[in-house]
Amino acid sequence: MSLRVNGIVIDARRVADEIDQHQDAADPEVAAQHALVSRELLRQRAFDLRLFNENDAMGASDDAIVDALFSRDVHVHRPTEAECRAYFHEHAGQFRVGDRVQASHILFAMSATVPLSTTLERAQLALNTVLANPDAFESVAQAMSDCPSGRAGGSLGMLARGSGAPEFELVLFCGDRLGVVPRLVNTRYGFHVVRIERRVKGHMPRFERVAGRIAAQLYEQARARALRHYVALLAGAAEICGANDDDGPLRMQ
Template sequence: MILSVNGIAVAVEADHPAELAAARELLRQRAVAVGLLDPSVEDDAAVESAVEALLEKEVATPAPTDAECRRYYEQNSAEFESGDLVHARHILFQVTPHVNVPQILARAEQALNTLLAEPDRFAAMAAELSNCPSGQQGGNLGQVGRGDMVPEFEKALFKFGALGILRELARTRYGFHIVAVDQRIPGRKLPFEVVQERIAERLRSRVEERALRQYVSILAGQAEVEGIHLEASPSPLVQ
């Protein structure tokens, strides 16, 4: 591909979009035009520094208002909820290649029936039977949130209303689990004040992205770009 911007050949690195290379050259040339970069300088770090100074000077990115942040908060409330948590224990009957799966399953079901009748024996049986290191701590997994475990195990942990020793084994890629849910902590909506800065940064990034895209389009509209199509705008904002 032969790519040039205002008659200057632009090298396109492998696995890098040609559009990005053309945009960078447009910005480099603009930095030269406004006196922020000597045209003879080719050092990448110096060019990047000049481009940053150019964008700071010519691309306006107003900070989002409190009202805009609050509106985003209300319209996207699910993003700002702390996740559900559970305190859980388990006993793992591991399934590995060449093991007798029906025999492992039978042992797991027998142990589950014992624990449903005698739940106080959970820690002792975890230490004796579990193939998970947690067995030495009574099977304790501590506080677990959504996404912390494999999906099959998570489904059992967060089954609606599940509490105490679950009456069915959880089956995962690792084997069969006896699961005890000791406590549930429902998720809650985080206060606006806690997430306001996070929202402001997200909205600010969006504004910067749009402004940069528009700025490059304006530069492209005033340049001769060959070898690639860049969206161009005839706007006279850039003098």
């Protein structure tokens, strides 16, 4: 069965092209289907409301379509100063300046020629091994890591904020934990087994210096939640059939 949204077909080639954007998902193909269905629902809604004509709706960017729909249908809450201050105090570690972490990792890189499940299985095996025997970290890194750092036992040296992938840094700079992180860290590069060896704390800036960044971050989080809810409402009123769904319409999350 083809992937269809209210009778509009999303062909397999588009799904295949989209999969590359979702390699860090548990099921990249389903994630790609959901993304394409979401975009099609939003495009159709914009056309139905005559916010764009058909040609413009086809050529408009995703952001332009969402902006047009939100200006008509959705109010996104803008955070107050009190909410921003509360976030600042509750997540102080995100805003310290000069934090550094000495860390090592074992990387299991994504590959178009290796099934995701195989890569995940190897990564989990390595994690289980070093959790049971932390002294084995260097030898496991040398034997299994897909990163050149594996030759040095996985050592990444002393890292500052902004030097790595954001999803990797969320783990490195969150909290005060030392030792092997007890779960795999998933980034755009693959799965990582991570060990944190030392922390050097920086200093806290004044709230006023980061207030704008916090407000923008909280607004984007609220906008993302509103968008998920909006798409779910559209999906509930739509006829959606998915290529990987043997039991009926593709379920939107």
